[in-house]
Amino acid sequence: MIDELKNIEYVLFDLDGTVSDSSEGITKSADKALKSEGIDVPFETLTSFISPALRVSFGRYTDDVEKRDRMLDVYRERYSEKGWCENKIYPGMAELLRDLQKSGKHVVLASAKPEYFCRKIIKYFGVEQYFDFIGGSDMEGKRDDKTVLLTYVLDNIGNPPSDKIVMIGDRKFDVECAHNHGIKCIGAKYGFSEGDELDFLADTVEDLRKMLL
The missing domain is CATH 3.40.50.1000 (HAD superfamily/HAD-like)
Known part of the structure; x- marks a missing residue:
């Protein structure tokens, strides 16, 4: 076969x-985004952000679309600055x-x-x-x-x-x-x-x- x-x-x-x-840049950016909305999760679980679309990943933590989009903005700000090359x-x-x-x-x-x-x-x-x-x-x-x-x-x-x-x-x-x-x-x-x-x-x-x- x-x-x-x-x-x-x-x-x-x-x-x-x-x-x-790409784990370092993605997990650190996700951690900052979640914490910006008072969501604290074990860091080792954040590899779940690798590969799925970010809206899907952040949607697991909230049903509030505005809250999800705020986290997405925080993620992208950090990722654009340095996460992409980590x-x-x-x-x-x-x-x-x-x-x-x-x-x-x-x-x-x-x-x-x-x-x-x-x-x-x-x-x-x-x-x-x-x-x-x-x-x-x-x-x-x-x-x-x-x-x-x-x-x-x-x-x-x-x-x-x-x-x-x-x-x-x-x-x-x-x-x-x-x-x-x-x-x-x-x-x-x-x-x-x-x-x-x-x-x-x-x-x-x-x-x-x-x-x-």
Whole structure:
């Protein structure tokens, strides 16, 4: 079954927990935002903010839309200032992206993070030249649902046949959106997965290389 991945033409990557370890910037920004509204939670639980849309994540702590949006503003203020670069690309990932492109595969980003930050982070890592398209959410929340986001990404790469595409991500949102589009999904177990969210498994970036090249 893994052998069929060798014939994939389009490789779609999630960003947080898949291309990079973004936990420091996200959790510190989420902590500040929650505390701004008097919400104090164990810091170690804040990895739940990695990958889902922020409106969804903050919505777990309040039903008050105005309160949620205030926390979102605090989060974005800190994240814009320094959280975005409290971020490390996984060892071997830059080389994998380069070699996927060299092999003729189309490398694409599909992240729930706002597209502005996706582009900024990918450029910061020095790997933007390997991507055919960088797709993220919008600030207004129109692409918060990852299935909707993936529709947007697929539209922008010409809607290739689903059997020529694979999605790589570390959370159930990545698996669900891929399956909703009839696309295979590789779980990046080295990211922030809880272990029961995945389909194909890659324990390391090197495992991804062996599957795809």
